Amino acid sequence: MEKKTIIAEKIHLVRILPSKEYFDHQYALADKELKLSIAQSTKHNSDKKSFKISLSVFLEYESQKIADYLYDFIFQVENLEEYVLKKEEKPLFSGILISTLLTIAYSTLRGILHTKLADTPLKDFILPIISPNELLKSKIKN
Template sequence: MDENKIVPSKIHLTNIKWEKENTILFKNRLEKNPDYDITVSHNMMHNLEKEIVKIRLFLDMNALIDDPIEQGGSYEVDFFYKIDDLSDHYQISNNKPLFSGIFVSTLLGISYSTLRGMLFNTWKDTFLSNVILPVIAIPDLLKSKR
């Protein structure tokens, strides 16, 4: 396993599936733009024989103006990857695959960046149109399993 060898042409994002899309909008335009408390976490599944990896991202967002208000949402989105030579990115430990951190971080980065664009598009004609998900530290997302 070469932890530092990511070959982009061997990573194929084959499908994206919304599992949960729950946008909550305040009934009227707010006088003041709220701040948003945003939490992102993930889980990862795989099929080693088919060389498929699924990353599910969970995003919860709550608006705050002094106190929480009913605006934001919760989302779960699956990202399916076909990885050529998947075995290059893990080793077997205690009969389970242990994936390299750089490999998982790469998939998380692709997935989160894609989710940012998807939600920007979803929110463009709503009161959330001024919300752009923040750039985050992928090592923090790597630690945030659900």
């Protein structure tokens, strides 16, 4: 199979849905070493040509939950069928499509959290740049 390229104009981020937004304001967090956990899950609807990327961000300090965010990013992919590698029981989508959608969702979440945390002790916190391949390894636990 030839390598598929992404046509950005055929991908649309149509909704951003916050599922969970928690921040504990009681901690004085300046100069603390926070533990960051990031996870994802993906779902698709081939009939609607849509993808849902869910991203979870969890921050803790000494086993205490500081922040817990879960956002769903809904995408329309006009040419979704072009990225299906196999269709048997479950479709398998090309890595380039999944990586692209994850990267868009994660970068968007970085901006959302930067804005949300602006008036908190974590005002200087920015989600780190990570590889979409690394993000794929962390699944959201239901």
